[in-house]
Amino acid sequence: MCEAEKKDLYAVLGASPSDSVQQLRHRYQQLALQYHPDRLRGECPTEAESGLEKFLEVDAAWRILSDQNSRRQYDLQRRDEGVYSYCCRCGGGFSVSEEEVEEETQRRQHDDEEEETVEGQHRGVVVCCDTCSLSVYVTWSRHQQTPTLKCL
Incomplete structure (x- = not known):
């Protein structure tokens, strides 16, 4: 299991499991714009690095939750976890x-x-x-x- 899958992917996007794909897409787009490496290029190196990590985390969450099959599999895994x-x-x-x-x-x-x-x-x-x-x-x-x- 990769590092992104250990975190609550809905929380990474600031979303809820009941959110639609369109709502998830909207949250992803907001966060991707906020943390995109090109946008943080002029920041200090530590801020740029933490922004890049956050961007990669958001992107990984979106890749799983945007696909119907991978989202269903993730949700089944979460069901076992409460x-x-x-x-x-x-x-x-x-x-x-x-x-x-x-x-x-x-x-x-x-x-x-x-x-x-x-x-x-x-x-x-x-x-x-x-x-x-x-x-x-x-x-x-x-x-x-x-x-x-x-x-x-």
Whole structure:
């Protein structure tokens, strides 16, 4: 496994597993312009070197996530590392990480402290298919360990 594959490739692009290919492309283009070696040529050598490393990291993440087959394989690998995923009818997939579920739960609990909540209220987040326009609403209750999916 190469060094880029050990990192969360979505985090490298500042993206989410639920982002579409178009959203990933947009993030890649922004970062590629920011860290491109030609743009950093006039900077001091250490900044130029770290910029080049970041550019190569972003480029490697994009090469894997831009291809449907390599992205699906990467997402399957991540699933074994704490990512919930579900296959879409188009052949693509939906995925949400345990980290995203935890962040959303904490955010909602913070909101609940400020407002009264209905007992047993479900938490949720919309997740888009990685290849088509279908979205699902992933829900979980405070005490539920595994998210459930509902098509929108």
